Amino acid sequence: MSSYLIFAYGGVGLCGIGVFGFILHSHLLRRLIAFNLLGSGTFLILVGLSQSGRGQPDYIPQALVLTGIVVAVAATALALVLIRRWAALTKHATLPEDQGPS
Amino acid sequence: MNELIDLTLICILLGLATLSLFTQSLFRSVMFFILLGLILSLVWIRLDAPDIALAEAAIGAGITGILLLDALAHLRATSNTPPQLLQLKQPRFWLALLSGTGVILALGLAVSEPLSPVVALDLKVSENLAESGVTHPITAILLNFRSYDTLLEVAVLVLAALVALTLRQSDEHPVANEFLPNQLLHACLKLFFPMIFLVSMYLLWAGSTQPGGAFQAGAVLASAFVLFYLVGLKTQLAQNEHYLKRGWIFGLAIFVLVGAVPLLQGQPFLTYPDAHAGVLILLIELGLTLSIGWILFSLFLLSQSASTFQKKDTP
Incomplete structure (x- = not known):
């Protein structure tokens, strides 16, 4: 198995863990981390899979992932702004439907 | 091994x-x-x-x-209950477990399929690399072959910053001095900042021939701004909303301007004249670096003022 393919499978694992955590957790910050894991897993699959097909570095998925990372950090920052605003207004770091029957 | x-x-x-x-x-x-x-x-x-x-x-x-x-x-002040991991009776746990394994199985199956490249795009890249104005293929893809992607990406960044701006308190001015009023730190940062700036500009310059480029340079620049802010060396620029916004638009404006000039000569948007492609790409990248650095820093700054209510409650 080429090392490109190994990392593609690693990306698969990251995606699974990310989805698991995203659904399981109700704390918004943990959800954001899980979502970022899912994103990183996707990037790994994208580059790893395409390079394992060719057996050499493939620059187009690499460029796409580079764009993706920058957009992902902007999305994370925006999500954090929203979470902090939400927490400042409601004193909760979870959404109302996750706060239990209290 | x-x-x-x-x-x-x-x-x-x-x-x-x-x-x-x-x-x-x-x-x-x-x-x-x-x-x-x-x-x-x-x-x-x-x-x-x-x-x-x-x-x-x-x-x-x-x-x-x-x-x-x-x-x-x-977020410390919010009700933060540690997660109960093995809530076996909760349907949510089983839903999460099922979805997680489902994703792993489906993706694993997809990855194990042998892949046959239908269109050899990488060959097209290496064929046309000489005309792109730079010799590093990734920079050529990002700023020449697929420059629409990069243009829209910067637009997305500006959009994120604008949304963050709407969420901040209008009458609020975060005071920087409360963070780390440390003389030694100030002195060290004054020494470090030129170096960080130099690294950022080197990454930008190197991007045309080797790994590096506007995104990495912008991120390094943003970290320099954040360091500046954390030690309390607050610039007047960050206080002023107009400067904040101008900084965001700068890179996008240069990009659109350079892209629009060929329209006057009847050529499509974002075609660079072959003779000047290298210089134009560097110009765009410079604008992008400054803007990306500034936007990332602004997002950091704005996320601070989004939670001002919290500050009053926590000592």
Whole structure:
């Protein structure tokens, strides 16, 4: 198995863990981390899979992932702004439907 | 031997991912996530993608880490119950487990399918590389062959910053001096800042021939701005909303302007004249670097003023 393919499978694992955590957790910050894991897993699959097909570095998925990372950090920052605003207004770091029957 | 390194990296990666999601303390969880970013940049090196490794180290581990830690400090006051992991009676746990394994199985099946490249786009890239004005293929793709992607990406960044701006308190001016009023730190930063700036500009310059480019340079620049802010060397610029916005638009404006000039000569949007392509790309990249750095810093700054109510309650 080429090392490109190994990392593609690693990306698969990251995606699974990310989805698991995203659904399981109700704390918004943990959800954001899980979502970022899912994103990183996707990037790994994208580059790893395409390079394992060719057996050499493939620059187009690499460029796409580079764009993706920058957009992902902007999305994370925006999500954090929203979470902090939400927490400042409601004193909760979870959404109302996750706060239990209290 | 190489496979051993890869497998070790994957094990560390998956272990850190699990830890970052399921430790009790939120602080540890963020720390593990930052560590994961660093390991991920090693993974990108193993994947022969040094550009992404640079970006991941600067953005994934650096900027995201700063943002998360800063948010964490302000979220302390909220009701933070540690997660109960094995809530076997909760339908939510089983739903999560089912979805997680489902995703792994489906993606694993997809990855194990042998892949046949239908269109050899990489050949087209290497054929046309000479005309692009730069010799590094990734910079050529990002700023010449697929420049629409990059243009819209910067537009997305500006949009994110604008949304963040609407969420801040209008009558609020965060005071920087409360953070770290340390003379030694000030003195060190004054020495460090020119170096960080130089690294950023070097990354930008190197981008045309070797790994590097506007995104990595912008991220490094943003970290320099954040450092400035943290030690309390607050510039007047950051206070003034007009300067804030102008900084965001700068890179996008240069990009659109350079892209629009060929329209006057009856050529499509974003075609560079062959003779000047290299210089134009460098000009666009310079604008992008400054803007990306400024936008990332602004997002950090704005996320601070989004939670001002919190500050009054926490001592």
